[in-house]
Amino acid sequence: MTDQAAEQRSGQPAEQPAERPAGPVLSARGLHVDFGVRGGRRARAVDGVDLDLAPGEILALAGESGCGKTTLARAMLGLVKPSAGTLSYAGAPMATSGAGLKAYRRAVQLVLQDPTGALNPRHTVYEAVAEGLRIHGITDNERDRVAQALSRCGLRPAERFFLAYPHELSGGQRQRVVIAGALVLEPKVIIADEPVASLDASVRGEILALLLRLRDEFGLAALVVTHDLGLAWSIADRLAVMYLGRIVESGPTEEVLSAPRHPYTRALVSVLPDSPVPGPMVLSGEPPDATSIPAGCRFHPRCPALASGASEAAGVAPSCLRTPLPVLGAEQDRHHVACHLATATPPPVVTMERDE
Known part of the structure; x- marks a missing residue:
């Protein structure tokens, strides 16, 4: 639906996407992530990666299990410390501690693969979505912020879901709650690790359409980790294929x-x-070994x-x-x-x- 069509249907001016800054919003240069393994060996999970994510872009990071794509995503979230190389956000080096890292984690949010595991079964939907606000000390208009995030994710009327528990929701609704928990902080980037892998085929399309709508309406950038090239074909502007810790094809x-x-x-x-x-x-032969x-x-x-x-x-x-x-x-x-x-x-x- 175009902005003009949306305006005619609602009777209100269509909300315009935020202006997108020039240059990549998230960058990696010469990134390496090593892990020690038994026997004194080192596993090179990420072995030299240059990667840019543009504002409002959906970039799919694909490859088989063990290729390093999840480790790369965790490093770009600041959850894993790189062994070498640099990470930048909006053109500035990524903070590694203190208030700078906390601000970065507000701007770059994670959406996990399993919504059931991501949500505390003892917390209501309201508490799950409001948790990020409380962690970051955002106390003004909490109820309105939670309602807006749920509405943006297609859970309407939002108030109907406030007191619901995860077990009372469908799989697709739980994933929408997880995405709302990220959106409530108004991030610039979402990093989604296999965001529809645990969902039924009938629900996958709805969640992918939601990610596209968030990109189009709010200029949100997304790094989507996946082993499913069909998913990349459906939503990604750009695709990077990883093998044994390194991107081997992109475009x-x-x-x-x-x-x-x-x-x-x-x-x-x-x-x-x-x-x-x-x-x-x-493919013949053994799966790749990151230690050799x-x-x-x-x-x-x-x-x-x-x-x-x-x-x-x-x-x-x-x-x-x-x-x-x-x-x-x-x-x-x-x-x-x-x-x-x-x-x-x-x-x-x-x-x-x-x-x-």
Whole structure:
């Protein structure tokens, strides 16, 4: 619905989205996150990432389990301390302690995967949504703020839900309460970890439509962590694909999914309906081990292009085995790929229509 249509329907001027500042609202440069594991080894969960999130943008961070996407999201929330690299919010270095970190966590909010686990079963909906206000010492107009947040998330009339407990709500309603708990603080960014993974298929579309509406009406930026490329195709402006701690392909969602260039992305896309990749691709070999990053391209032990001889035919097989690839840049309007074969061959020309 356009702003003009909304104005005609309600009889009131349509609310205009907030003006979006220039430059990224959230940035990572050279980000590394290491963890110690048994035996004195180090697991490189995030192994060099450059990433920008623009105001009002939905960026999907995709990859299989263990690729580092959740750790990257937690680092960008300030919940995990980076081993190296920098994080910036609105062009300034992210605070790591005190009042600065508290203010940052008000501006950048988390939406968890499981709404049942995220909500205290002994707290009413009102208490759940008001909790953030109380933590941050916001005491003025608490009731109005809670009601507005619930209404924005489609729980209307909001007062009807104030005294309800989580077990009295449907799964979709619980997830809306979780999102309302983030929105009540009027953040600039939401980081959502698998926001619809635990919901029924009939409810998933409603929550995704809600995220899109919040982006369009309030200029809210969102980093959505997912293993589901179908979800990314539905809502994301841009897609970043991670493998073994590093982004291996990124760019506008339609470009990446219509013409995937990295063999790993091609394998992920191959199982989508109407995929531009002919036939499902099954990856061989063991899942990646973050304590032992392979030499050369980190994907080469499982790479179908290397196994089939395509890399050798293109003359890049030695590079795949021995030459490390650089960290991908963070430019938002470019389709980047970290692959010796992809950079040595022209990109495929494929079209893939998005359902409206």
